[in-house]
Amino acid sequence: MNKLYAAFLSIIILYLSVLPSHAATVEVSIIDSSFQPANITINAGDTVHWTNNGALPHTTTSGVDGNHIDGLWNSGTLNSGQSFSVMFNEAGTFPYHCSFHWFAGMKGTVTVNPPVSLMPLPSGHQGFVYLPVTAPEFSNNPAQAKPVGVGPVAVGGSMLDVQIGLNGFTGTVDVYGAYSLESAPGVIHVLNQDGVSFTAFTLGEILNSVASGIPPAGAQPWMANTIGTINVSLFNTAVSNLPSGTYIIYLLVSTPGSLADYYLWQTLFIVP
16 A cells, blocks of 8 residues: 555544633632632643732732742732732642731642643644554654554454544644555545444545545544544454454544645554
8 A cells, every 4th residue: 555545545534623722810719718719720821810809908928828938929918909810830739828817727729730732733744654552642743643542453452442542732623534444445434423333435535535625525524623632432342343354544633624734644453
């Protein structure tokens, strides 16, 4: 099977939309006995905005208590109605307190999740071929990602467990999925939206769709308008249930509604 053919076949593996994540602002209300909520979890890049809604002056000061100030931030005195914000770019758990009332238990924590690793949008035609793996290998570098795992059959086992795993992207993408048999290279089986059934297309139909930049007529997305990381198990069956042969699996991620720019991954498994 030549490389051009393998690339064209890949145009069919999974459809999905991944929207970019945006930084958020989390509100914390300061009252005269506590921070509400006192303990929050945010993502790297998010901002915490404290507002003094009490009658007394307060602070938001980093550190476990007044005897252990770490100097990361200090609002100074916040009178009633005043506010203060901090953007958190590093992962970790950051304790803080009110300098005036910490001894009475006026404390809180900000837990910051690490930044999500995002894959850039495809530019041009980029193809990647890799040997079978048991489980997907995640990376924000498309050349290092191995988004299709096939389970134990990858190492000669008796079970096929097809799993799809991809990090999120920096913008919306379309993802298609398919497989072909090496013994019947002219037929491409495209995964339907139900994640179970397939629609067969000829190689000519696939080539025409690549030339036009438009997905084949009748090819339905497997997943649409999905946000975030893909981590899905599709098929789990005994290899003995499948006809013998070499199965080639393809995954294509493209710009929405077009095949002008895409990543193309290809792997395989063998049924003796």
